[in-house]
Amino acid sequence: PEFNIAPYFLDTDPFAARDASMLQAEVYYRPGRWLFGTEYFVQKVNALDVSDPIFHGGDVSACWLITGETRGYNTAGGYFRAVSPTHPVFKGGIGAVEAVLKLSYTDLDDGAIHGGRFWRLTPMVNWYLTDHLRLELNYGAGQLDDFGMIGEAEIVVGAEVGDLAAIVERQGRALRRGDDVLGLFQAARCDVGKCGLDPIVEGSSHGTATPISI
Numbered sequence: 448p449e450f451n452i453a454p455y456f457l458d459t460d461p462f463a464a465r466d467a468s469m470l471q472a473e474v475y476y477r478p479g480r481w482l483f484g485t486e487y488f489v490q491k492v493n494a495l496d497v498s499d500p501i502f503h504g505g506d507v508s509a510c511w512l513i514t515g516e517t518r519g520y521n522t523a524g525g526y527f528r529a530v531s532p533t534h535p536v537f538k539g540g541i542g543a544v545e546a547v548l549k550l551s552y553t554d555l556d557d558g559a560i561h562g563g564r565f566w567r568l569t570p571m572v573n574w575y576l577t578d579h580l581r582l583e584l585n586y587g588a589g590q591l592d593d594f595g596m597i598g599e600a601e602i603v604v605g606a607e608v609g610d611l612a613a614i615v616e617r618q619g620r621a622l623r624r625g626d627d628v629l630g631l632f633q634a635a636r637c638d639v640g641k642c643g644l645d646p647i648v649e650g651s652s653h654g655t656a657t658p659i660s661i
Contacts, residue, residue, distance in 0.1 A: 456591050457555050459502075459562035463495035475527070479517055482510040482527070497559040504553030513544045529578065536576040543575040556592075563593035 468491055475484035487505030494500060519528035534540020549569045555562025567589030574582045
């Protein structure tokens with residue numbers, strides 16, 4: 448459910464496959480204190496025992512830095528930097544406050560493969576006290592459709608993130624180098640460098656079996 452320590456909501460279970468290919472696109476627009484973006488992926492698996500399944504999903508997000516900052520962009524690495532408060536809290540300021548709204552959808556159902564479908568709407572408030580410290584309040588409302596059974600979920604998260612700038616730089620560099628051995632969705636999305644969201648999906652796209660879980 449887009450929360451790293453939660454149990455998986457979507458899971459294809461292992462199935463025999465030769466390989467997999469994925470097409471992914473993303474577009475972001477940053478007018479001043481605003482950041483709008485969307486990402487979408489389509490993955491086709493060359494399966495051995497069933498017809499080749501096609502999985503897809505994506506998200507759309509809007510971020511507003513209420514206190515007026517503009518999120519920096521690393522042109523060499525191709526990712527947005529962490530927010531740097533104009534007036535850090537420990538220097539007498541109020542830090543930077545960011546409001547985020549995100550809608551995401553993932554469909555891992557196709558043919559004989561039933562991994563489920565899941566959508567989630569996530570409003571979030573991030574408070575950046577310094578370049579290296581962030582507090583966040585995150586509420587997620589989602590719906591899961593798995594084998595025709597539909598359930599709803601609510602997720603409330605309050606988190607403190609230390610050394611935020613280092614996290615963004617490290618994940619951004621790994622994203623562009625392709626160091627992530629999982630490769631399927633984590634390399635396609637690095638939201639912690641965009642709207643302060645955590646990496647949300649894990650999976651594997653290579654080998655004789657292709658289990659995909661969210």
